[in-house]
Amino acid sequence: PLVLGIETSCDETGIGIVRGTTLLSNTIASSMDEHARYGGVVPEVAARAHLEELVPAIRAATAEAGISLAEIDAVAVTCGPGLSGALMVGVGAAKALAISLGTPIYAVNHLVGHVGADLLRTDEDQTDAPLEYPTIALLVSGGHTSLLLVRDLVSDVELLGETIDDAAGEAFDKVARILGLPYPGGPQIDRAALEGDPAAIRFPRGLSQAKDMARHRYDFSFSGLKTSVARWVEQRQDAGDPVPVADVAASFRESVVDILLTKAVAACVDFEVPRLLLGGGVIANARLRQVAAERTDAAGIALRIPPLSLCTDNGAMIAALGAQLIMAGHEPSSLEFGADSTLPVSEIQV
Numbered sequence: 128p129l130v131l132g133i134e135t136s137c138d139e140t141g142i143g144i145v146r147g148t149t150l151l152s153n154t155i156a157s158s159m160d161e162h163a164r165y166g167g168v169v170p171e172v173a174a175r176a177h178l179e180e181l182v183p184a185i186r187a188a189t190a191e192a193g194i195s196l197a198e199i200d201a202v203a204v205t206c207g208p209g210l211s212g213a214l215m216v217g218v219g220a221a222k223a224l225a226i227s228l229g230t231p232i233y234a235v236n237h238l239v240g241h242v243g244a245d246l247l248r249t250d251e252d253q254t255d256a257p258l259e260y261p262t263i264a265l266l267v268s269g270g271h272t273s274l275l276l277v278r279d280l281v282s283d284v285e286l287l288g289e290t291i292d293d294a295a296g297e298a299f300d301k302v303a304r305i306l307g308l309p310y311p312g313g314p315q316i317d318r319a320a321l322e323g324d325p326a327a328i329r330f331p332r333g334l335s336q337a338k339d340m341a342r343h344r345y346d347f348s349f350s351g352l353k354t355s356v357a358r359w360v361e362q363r364q365d366a367g368d369p370v371p372v373a374d375v376a377a378s379f380r381e382s383v384v385d386i387l388l389t390k391a392v393a394a395c396v397d398f399e400v401p402r403l404l405l406g407g408g409v410i411a412n413a414r415l416r417q418v419a420a421e422r423t424d425a426a427g428i429a430l431r432i433p434p435l436s437l438c439t440d441n442g443a444m445i446a447a448l449g450a451q452l453i454m455a456g457h458e459p460s461s462l463e464f465g466a467d468s469t470l471p472v473s474e475i476q477v
């Protein structure tokens with residue numbers, strides 16, 4: 128089926144068009160620049176930007192895919208989790224589009240969409256092996272840090288653990304601020320860390336020490352790490368010493384990467400699932416990719432990382448999930464659905 132996907136859960140206005148598992152277009156407009164001076168995503172600003180970007184993005188996506196709207200078989204839209212106001216703009220647009228075109232609509236879960244991204248192939252590249260089940264998925268972005276056990280994309284997704292405070296991307300953004308680096312902090316810290324020693328400072332590994340693993344086996348915590356970096360930097364400043372930005376960045380990054388992969392590999396081992404899928408904007412992190420490759424290799428786990436344009440928020444992954452639901456024979460959503468900012472990951476379709 129030819130499916131148009133709409134994603135507006137955070138600061139990306141994403142429109143994607145797929146035919147089954149073939150990616151036809153993936154248009155993304157981000158309001159990130161507008162949030163930069165606030166140091167994080169401002170919900171009201173994001174919602175307004177979606178309203179402005181949606182129609183141009185739909186036009187650009189259909190043009191790039193070389194199709195007209197009339198050819199679309201179904202509309203898929205993110206209905207949660209995410210920022211309420213931002214989600215509502217996409218949901219409203221998707222309903223209007225489906226009603227005017229007379230197509231069914233599929234209201235889907237954003238996090239499950241991130242997993243669905245791994246199904247997509249371009250026309251040129253049909254070679255890569257398809258997503259296999261079961262798989263463990265680690266999703267890390269500015270808003271989420273979740274570990275999932277995916278037995279079947281359209282019918283069985285289980286949340287194993289998530290962050291109990293800050294998301295990993297949020298931690299990168301906050302630590303960058305402490306170091307005087309601009310927003311978004313992830314790429315800045317990645318760059319600064321190139322010159323630094325990851326073993327210079329031993330920052331804490333929240334919830335991943337042996338004593339925590341019993342109670343919080345798959346949960347994450349990054350706020351203690353952030354506070355620890357803040358305190359370390361403050362002490363240097365109070366003493367009148369220069370702050371070794373590169374060493375702090377490299378040591379902080381090492382801690383985040385260690386926490387994330389300790390948990391992800393533990394889940395693969397515990398559930399005897401020899402596959403790990405990574406998703407979310409933090410996957411851009413160079414050290415995370417490197418250590419993920421090393422540790423999965425050592426444990427005999429197959430590592431899957433979709434292209435970065437499909438890891439960050441996008442409409443193509445939402446369209447891909449919609450197409451899977453259709454192919455599995457699921458009924459469309461009734462038009463009564465709304466936006467659910469805390470939609471649990473086990474609710475794949477609303």
Ligand code: ATP
Pocket residue numbers: 136137138139209267268269270271295296297299300311312313314317407408409410411412413438439440
């Ligand atoms: P959501 O949480 O809803 O998926 P988001 O917009 O917060 O949405 P993304 O756009 O997927 O998430 O990712 C943005 C986050 O990724 C930011 O916190 C940013 O700092 C982080 N990030 C980007 N590049 C890197 C990098 N190289 N290293 C670490 N973090 C990075």
Ligand code: MG
Pocket residue numbers: 137138139269408440
């Ligand atoms: Mg974003």
Ligand code: FE
Pocket residue numbers: 237241268407439440
């Ligand atoms: Fe996301």
